[in-house]
Amino acid sequence: MKLGLVGLGKIARDQHLPAIARTDGIDLVAVASRNAKGDGVANYTDLAAMLAGSPELNAIVLCQPPQARFEAAVTALSAGKHVFLEKPPGATVSEVEALIALARTQGVSLFASWHSRYAAAVAAARDWIAQTTIRSIAISWKEDVRHWHPGQPWIWEAGGFGVFDPGINALSILTEIVPDRVSLLDATLEVPSNCQAPIGATLMMRTGSGAAIDTVFDWRQTGPQSWDITVETEAGTLRLAEGGNRWFLGDAEQPAGAEEEYPAMYRRFVDIAARNEIDVDLAPLQLVADAFLCGRHVATEAFHD
Amino acid sequence: MKLGLVGLGKIARDQHLPAIARTDGIDLVAVASRNAKGDGVANYTDLAAMLAGSPELNAIVLCQPPQARFEAAVTALSAGKHVFLEKPPGATVSEVEALIALARTQGVSLFASWHSRYAAAVAAARDWIAQTTIRSIAISWKEDVRHWHPGQPWIWEAGGFGVFDPGINALSILTEIVPDRVSLLDATLEVPSNCQAPIGATLMMRTGSGAAIDTVFDWRQTGPQSWDITVETEAGTLRLAEGGNRWFLGDAEQPAGAEEEYPAMYRRFVDIAARNEIDVDLAPLQLVADAFLCGRHVATEAFHD
Numbered sequence: 001m002k003l004g005l006v007g008l009g010k011i012a013r014d015q016h017l018p019a020i021a022r023t024d025g026i027d028l029v030a031v032a033s034r035n036a037k038g039d040g041v042a043n044y045t046d047l048a049a050m051l052a053g054s055p056e057l058n059a060i061v062l063c064q065p066p067q068a069r070f071e072a073a074v075t076a077l078s079a080g081k082h083v084f085l086e087k088p089p090g091a092t093v094s095e096v097e098a099l100i101a102l103a104r105t106q107g108v109s110l111f112a113s114w115h116s117r118y119a120a121a122v123a124a125a126r127d128w129i130a131q132t133t134i135r136s137i138a139i140s141w142k143e144d145v146r147h148w149h150p151g152q153p154w155i156w157e158a159g160g161f162g163v164f165d166p167g168i169n170a171l172s173i174l175t176e177i178v179p180d181r182v183s184l185l186d187a188t189l190e191v192p193s194n195c196q197a198p199i200g201a202t203l204m205m206r207t208g209s210g211a212a213i214d215t216v217f218d219w220r221q222t223g224p225q226s227w228d229i230t231v232e233t234e235a236g237t238l239r240l241a242e243g244g245n246r247w248f249l250g251d252a253e254q255p256a257g258a259e260e261e262y263p264a265m266y267r268r269f270v271d272i273a274a275r276n277e278i279d280v281d282l283a284p285l286q287l288v289a290d291a292f293l294c295g296r297h298v299a300t301e302a303f304h305d
Numbered sequence: 306m307k308l309g310l311v312g313l314g315k316i317a318r319d320q321h322l323p324a325i326a327r328t329d330g331i332d333l334v335a336v337a338s339r340n341a342k343g344d345g346v347a348n349y350t351d352l353a354a355m356l357a358g359s360p361e362l363n364a365i366v367l368c369q370p371p372q373a374r375f376e377a378a379v380t381a382l383s384a385g386k387h388v389f390l391e392k393p394p395g396a397t398v399s400e401v402e403a404l405i406a407l408a409r410t411q412g413v414s415l416f417a418s419w420h421s422r423y424a425a426a427v428a429a430a431r432d433w434i435a436q437t438t439i440r441s442i443a444i445s446w447k448e449d450v451r452h453w454h455p456g457q458p459w460i461w462e463a464g465g466f467g468v469f470d471p472g473i474n475a476l477s478i479l480t481e482i483v484p485d486r487v488s489l490l491d492a493t494l495e496v497p498s499n500c501q502a503p504i505g506a507t508l509m510m511r512t513g514s515g516a517a518i519d520t521v522f523d524w525r526q527t528g529p530q531s532w533d534i535t536v537e538t539e540a541g542t543l544r545l546a547e548g549g550n551r552w553f554l555g556d557a558e559q560p561a562g563a564e565e566e567y568p569a570m571y572r573r574f575v576d577i578a579a580r581n582e583i584d585v586d587l588a589p590l591q592l593v594a595d596a597f598l599c600g601r602h603v604a605t606e607a608f609h610d
Contacts (some may be wrong), residue, residue, distance in 0.1 A: 067599075070490060091490070092595035093398075094588075098488040098513055158601035159491075183403040185375060185396070186464075196601055208403055283399075289594040290397035294372075296463035296501055297602075 001026040001082070001270060004050050004057045006072055007064030008033035010152070011086060015115075016063060019262035025270045030054040047072050051079050059109075059273060062086060065154040066161065070095045073110075077102045082109040082273040084265075085280075088168055089113075091159040093282055093289050100280055109273040111265075112280040114172035118264040119244030121256035125231075126177040128249070132235035134178065137213040140228045141170045142221035145199070151305065155197060162197025164288045166227075167217040171284040173229060173244050180208030184287045187295035192303035199303055203291055306331045306387070306575060309355050309362045311377055312369030313338035315457070316391060320420075321368060324567035330575045335359040352377050356384050364414075364578060367391060370459040371466065375400045378415075382407045387414040387578040389570075390585075393473055394418075396464040398587055398594050405585055414578040416570075417585040419477035423569040424549030426561035430536075431482040433554070437540035439483065442518040445533045446475045447526035450504070456610065460502060467502025469593045471532075472522035476589040478534060478549050485513030489592045492600035497608035504608055508596055 003020065005012060008031050017038075020028050031038035032050040044050040051057070060076040061084040062069050070090055076083050077099065089112035090096040096112070103110035116122070143166055145155075154160045161168065175182055182205050190200035199220060205213035227243035239248040247254050272279050308325065310317060313336050322343075325333050336343035337355040349355040356362070364387040367374050371393050378395075381388050382404065394417035395401040401417070408415035421427070448471055450460075459465045466473065480487055487510050495505035504525060510518035532548035544553040552559050577584050 070488075091599045092488065093598075094486070094488040094591055094595050095490055097486055098511075101486055101513055159599035181399070181402055181406055183375075183397065183399040185400055206403075208406055286399055286594075289591075289598040290399050292597040293398075293594040294396045294464040 001059050001273060002029045002057050003027065003059045003061060004030040004032065004054060005038070005061050005063060006032045006047050006050070007062065008036040008038060009063060012063040015262040016061060019266050022263050023266040023270065026059075026266060029057055047075055051075070057081060059084065059269075066091045067154065067157070067159045070099070073099050074102065077106050077108060077110070080106055080108060082269075084111045084113060084269050087112070087114055087172070088161065088285050088288070089280060090285070093285055096280060096282060096285065100278060103278055107276050109269070109276055110278045110280055111269045111272060113265045114169075114281070114284060115261040115265060116169035116173050116244050117176045118261040119173070120259050121240055121247035121254070122173055122176060122244040124254065124256060125238060125240050125247045128238060129177050129231060129233065130179055132233040134207055134209070134211045135232040135234065136211050137174070137178075137207075137232070138230045139170050139174065139213065139215040140226045141167050142216070142218040143225045143227070144222050145219035146305065156192075156195040156303065158196040160197045161288065162191075162195070163199055163201055163217045163219040164291070166219075167201065168284050168288055169243060170215070170217070170227070170229065171287050173240065174213065175281070175283040175287070177229075177231070177240075178207050182207060182213065182283065182287065184290040184294070187291040188298060189291070189295040190298050190300045192301060193299050194302040199300065201291065201295070205287065306364050306578060307334045307362050308332065308364045308366060309335040309337065309359060310343070310366050310368060311337045311352050311355070312367065313341040313343060314368060317368040320567040321366060324571050327568050328571040328575065331364075331571060334362055352380055356380070362386060364389065364574075371396045372459065372462070372464045375404070378404050379407065382411050382413060382415070385411055385413060387574075389416045389574050390418060392417070392419055392477070393466065393590050393593070394585060395590070398590050401585060401587060401590065405583055408583055412581050414574070414581055415583045415585055416574045416577060417587075418570045419474075419586065419589060420566040420570060421474035421478050421549050422481045423566040424478070425564050426545055426552035426559070427478055427481060427549040429559065429561060430543060430545050430552045433543060434482050434536060434538065435484055437538040439512055439514070439516045440537040440539065441516050442479070442483075442512075442537070443535045444475050444479065444518065444520040445531045446472050447521070447523040448530045448532070449527050450524035451610065461497075461500040461608065463501040465502045466593065467496075467500070468504055468506055468522045468524040469596070471524070472506065473589050473593055474548060475520070475522070475532070475534065476592050478545065479518065480586070480588040480592070482534075482536070483512050487512060487518065487588065487592065489595040489599070492596040493603060494596070494600040495603050495605040497606060498604050499607040504605065506596065506600070510592065
């Protein structure tokens, strides 16, 4: 597979480039970025120039902010390329539904990457939960935005998701490990007075069978960071920690796989592209849209990076 | 069908009671309302009391504000009753998805009523559009909230939809007359400084084939009211006026059916209940959720009823 990458920012350099280099069957041929250049590849300033200048490309990965992803995805799919979408797969649910329809018409693959679903302990936790009954779930996703997202103004703009940018990772794990459909019932969004997107949120959700899911997202956590999901079941307490990379039954840590979210996703992309398949689960994005739809806005102090 | 009605407010008195009285095969047996009583029926203060006191009921219509509808719908479906949901069918998309799953498990009917789809000219306009190609669409939905929604504080609360309460009627017509899937790409929401829900909104949408849909919702229209959808096509201009009740090709008005949205919906409900079918299209609610997800909030002057 000959791959072109759009949006050479932090996530592309930290995760995509090393993972692509480790994946059999895929070569990075070109990069499109307004401000940056890749090493040893053809460089372009935008996707249209890349498609024109590197016609041998048959797949495109889109790593730019979600607000700009739709037009690029339409362009790439219309040109007959397989498309890998960084998360979130779009700025709205209905625009991703349009991409699914377009990929189907074009007979190419579309992959909505939820990297946290590929964290080392998620599959094992999901399989353990499937053998019991969930009583309740608590999610605590608290991190320091200044440490993890320095100089990323787009996250604070409308459509930039704010604290739901990390929070959607928790929702992607939640919707992977809960065997039935999760519904969002209520939300509170804390929005800094100088921003469009929330810095904190509490969500009230439930599983399809009625178990409560209490959730706190906070981007103001300067002490210990937490990316934890605790599942109370009839067979005891399961805890996923460190963003899905470790898991515990009671206090006993359980064996997990290797930490290799992005390499696992690129293997998956190569695999589905060979069969022109679509792998897009909209459930995590739907829960975020629902939180914005029904959520009460609470103004909080201005945020300065 | 023996029907119980929950929420005896303005919409129930203006529309549901007269329509039920005109519909063959359905009898209103009981009403549940915190503050009001129906004539010639068993009266209860809440749904649980109604289900206990009138076990002969086999169908429930939910007319209360959307924030309270989910719990009531779960209760009614769990009791094995067919359920008719006033619009919007819920406060979030994912909660309605849970209702669909529950109705399926219970083997009963669930009906999400989009009354504007039953307006007199909608079916004829849809059939005309299906024979041509859409170039662009403009929606203008402008009304005076003080006239149409006096004393309804819930519409201004989180989850109350604000100007999307009428606006979702336009979206329900739009998604009926456009043959492919509509995507929402961008939105601006004008929110009064003392409210949670918008008083005005502009939306940028597109059809699946890429035609632009420009939309304005405004609740501050004190002069002539407008509920118009104008569709530019390769075969000329079609205009739906008066909320879908009249239609024009160029300047020439076309013949439409009778104005009987709610009677038509109750006939539909009797029909699907006889076959335990589900009729829930989430597309209009999805577009509203997406508008809240990506929409830029603009604070505007405080609203006082």
